[in-house]
Amino acid sequence: MGIIKKFLNDFKSSFYLGWKIESNWTDPLLFLIYSLAKPLSSAFILIFMYMIISQGQMNEMLPHLIIGNALHLYTANVLFGMAWTVIDDREFYETLKYVYISPVSMFQFLAGRGFAKYLITTISSFIIIIFGFIFLNVRFTPIASWYIYFPIFLFVGSISLFIIGYFFAGINFLISRQGSFLTQSAAGVFLLLTGAIFPIDTFPGFLGKVGIYIPQTIWIDGMRKILLGDGWNSFFINMSINRMLSMLIIENIIYFIIIFLFFNFSLKIARQRGLIDQRTMG
Amino acid sequence: MNKEYIIRNLKAILGRAYPRVIAANREYSWIIADIILPLLSVIAYGTLYKFLGASKDFLGFAVLGGAMSAFWLNVLWDMASQLYWEKMSGNLQLYILSPISLVSILLGMSIGGMLATSLRAAATLIVGTLIFKLDFSLINITQLLLVFFLTLAALYGLGMMLASLYLIWGREAWHLSEFFQEPVYLVSGMYFPVKFLGKVGFFSSLIPLTVGLDGLRQLLFKEGATFGFLSVNIEILILIILTVIYALLAIYYLKKMEYLARKEGKLTIRWE
Numbered sequence: 001m002g003i004i005k006k007f008l009n010d011f012k013s014s015f016y017l018g019w020k021i022e023s024n025w026t027d028p029l030l031f032l033i034y035s036l037a038k039p040l041s042s043a044f045i046l047i048f049m050y051m052i053i054s055q056g057q058m059n060e061m062l063p064h065l066i067i068g069n070a071l072h073l074y075t076a077n078v079l080f081g082m083a084w085t086v087i088d089d090r091e092f093y094e095t096l097k098y099v100y101i102s103p104v105s106m107f108q109f110l111a112g113r114g115f116a117k118y119l120i121t122t123i124s125s126f127i128i129i130i131f132g133f134i135f136l137n138v139r140f141t142p143i144a145s146w147y148i149y150f151p152i153f154l155f156v157g158s159i160s161l162f163i164i165g166y167f168f169a170g171i172n173f174l175i176s177r178q179g180s181f182l183t184q185s186a187a188g189v190f191l192l193l194t195g196a197i198f199p200i201d202t203f204p205g206f207l208g209k210v211g212i213y214i215p216q217t218i219w220i221d222g223m224r225k226i227l228l229g230d231g232w233n234s235f236f237i238n239m240s241i242n243r244m245l246s247m248l249i250i251e252n253i254i255y256f257i258i259i260f261l262f263f264n265f266s267l268k269i270a271r272q273r274g275l276i277d278q279r280t281m282g
Numbered sequence: 283m284n285k286e287y288i289i290r291n292l293k294a295i296l297g298r299a300y301p302r303v304i305a306a307n308r309e310y311s312w313i314i315a316d317i318i319l320p321l322l323s324v325i326a327y328g329t330l331y332k333f334l335g336a337s338k339d340f341l342g343f344a345v346l347g348g349a350m351s352a353f354w355l356n357v358l359w360d361m362a363s364q365l366y367w368e369k370m371s372g373n374l375q376l377y378i379l380s381p382i383s384l385v386s387i388l389l390g391m392s393i394g395g396m397l398a399t400s401l402r403a404a405a406t407l408i409v410g411t412l413i414f415k416l417d418f419s420l421i422n423i424t425q426l427l428l429v430f431f432l433t434l435a436a437l438y439g440l441g442m443m444l445a446s447l448y449l450i451w452g453r454e455a456w457h458l459s460e461f462f463q464e465p466v467y468l469v470s471g472m473y474f475p476v477k478f479l480g481k482v483g484f485f486s487s488l489i490p491l492t493v494g495l496d497g498l499r500q501l502l503f504k505e506g507a508t509f510g511f512l513s514v515n516i517e518i519l520i521l522i523i524l525t526v527i528y529a530l531l532a533i534y535y536l537k538k539m540e541y542l543a544r545k546e547g548k549l550t551i552r553w554e
Binding site: 025026034037038039041042044045046048049050051052053054061177178180181184185188189191192197198199202203 | 312314318319322323326329330331332333334461463464467472473474475478479
């Protein structure tokens with residue numbers, strides 16, 4: 001079997017497994033409601049907060065907020081999905097050890113599991129944006145050639161989600177039950193530092209600068225620029241979309257190299273210390 | 283009901299509350315998680331309010347909501363899901379075999395949960411207050427204490443009722459808790475005054491947190507009354523009614539669950 005064919009086969013199997021774990025506990029309609037309730041509620045909380053303070057007035061901030069929040073869902077869910085897989089399979093299903101000894105690479109396995117979350121999140125994000133478009137009068141004012149930049153930016157940004165997901169999955173190989181807390185906190189920290197619901201400049205000094213070095217910040221602001229004509233973080237405001245894309249690609253490459261090494265190191269240490277089949281959650 | 287039975291049940295309440303307060307504090311990562319996770323949301327929502335140019339009282343609304351969300355999380359994950367998890371770990375059959383009432387077990391869990399979560403909620407409130415430099419203006423301390431304790435009583439009554447229902451609903455307990463998290467934050471006005479939800483607020487008043495939080499905001503912040511949903515006295519009355527209703531329903535469903543579980547022989551079955 002060719003390398004690519006094997007890769008796709010492994011990816012498909014782990015994606016299918018992830019999808020089944022996510023969805024087979026109930027009927028499809030209830031699963032759809034369940035999948036949408038959480039992200040839509042978070043989005044509506046933000047929309048209500050905005051509407052209350054702006055006294056129902058719409059201005060350019062709302063579309064930025066809606067797009068930022070819709071894209072942050074990807075960060076939270078893919079990161080959580082990949083990192084949680086390690087804990088879930090190790091602690092509850094006790095199958096991580098079997099995956100480890102199977103001919104499937106852990107790298108592909110986690111990508112497939114993360115992709116199941118990615119697809120579910122795509123539905124939620126799409127609904128949030130459509131809702132904003134229909135009911136809140138959000139209008140897109142895209143840049144020229146947006147139809148070229150949009151899929152490219154979406155793809156490159158999505159890659160960054162998986163790269164960060166590997167980082168937290170790598171950490172979870174090494175730690176015990178605290179992993180669930182770490183993963184949830186990480187999603188919260190990303191919400192604060194990536195400028196998803198307010199510009200990163202809102203934070204003073206150092207904290208306001210950290211976001212620049214997180215790929216998701218460039219991704220979210222780049223997508224705003226593509227769809228709305230401008231972003232809202234001062235660092236990127238005068239930056240061309242091509243430059244933002246280059247910056248995102250460079251950050252992706254740097255993060256990938258570092259995280260790939262870290263991930264393999266984590267797996268090696270986990271094996272040496274016998275952590276692959278540890279049970280610490282009851 | 284003889285004296286010995288009452289003493290035994292009081293001991294059971296104490297025994298079940300003990301791990302909630304003492305044992306839970308042995309796992310430091312849980313303490314940090316319980317404080318940090320709501321705090322991250324509080325900082326995010328507070329900063330958003332700040333960015334939008336809201337008054338300081340709105341930041342206070344978000345901080346208070348974040349602190350109170352710890353109780354809702356505790357009710358969902360440590361009350362409602364608990365009997366199901368006890369079944370999974372094999373303890374439920376021991377509870378039913380022992381010469382005590384299951385109500386005592388749930389009451390013990392509630393009291394322990396309330397105490398432990400109060401410490402975590404206080405930490406969120408203190409840190410949030412320091413970060414956003416909040417101004418409180420206490421209107422009436424008696425009403426404040428009454429609203430707070432009635433909210434907890436009604437909320438944990440709801441938790442006791444859900445514990446039985448979760449057990450009947452089976453292995454979807456985990457998903458149910460996930461499902462009831464954010465949507466309840468939305469409909470109960472956890473981060474904004476529930477008044478703005480209009481008629482939805484009347485339905486969400488069935489969740490004690492909705493009226494409790496609204497009452498606390500009215501009694502703690504200058505602008506609280508302006509954005510209040512109902513008058514504080516009416517909210518106190520609603521909370522008393524909810525406390526009684528949920529307590530009665532909890533006892534009813536507990537008996538029903540126990541009967542069904544015995545009849546269908548499911549008390550010892552895991553993963554169902």
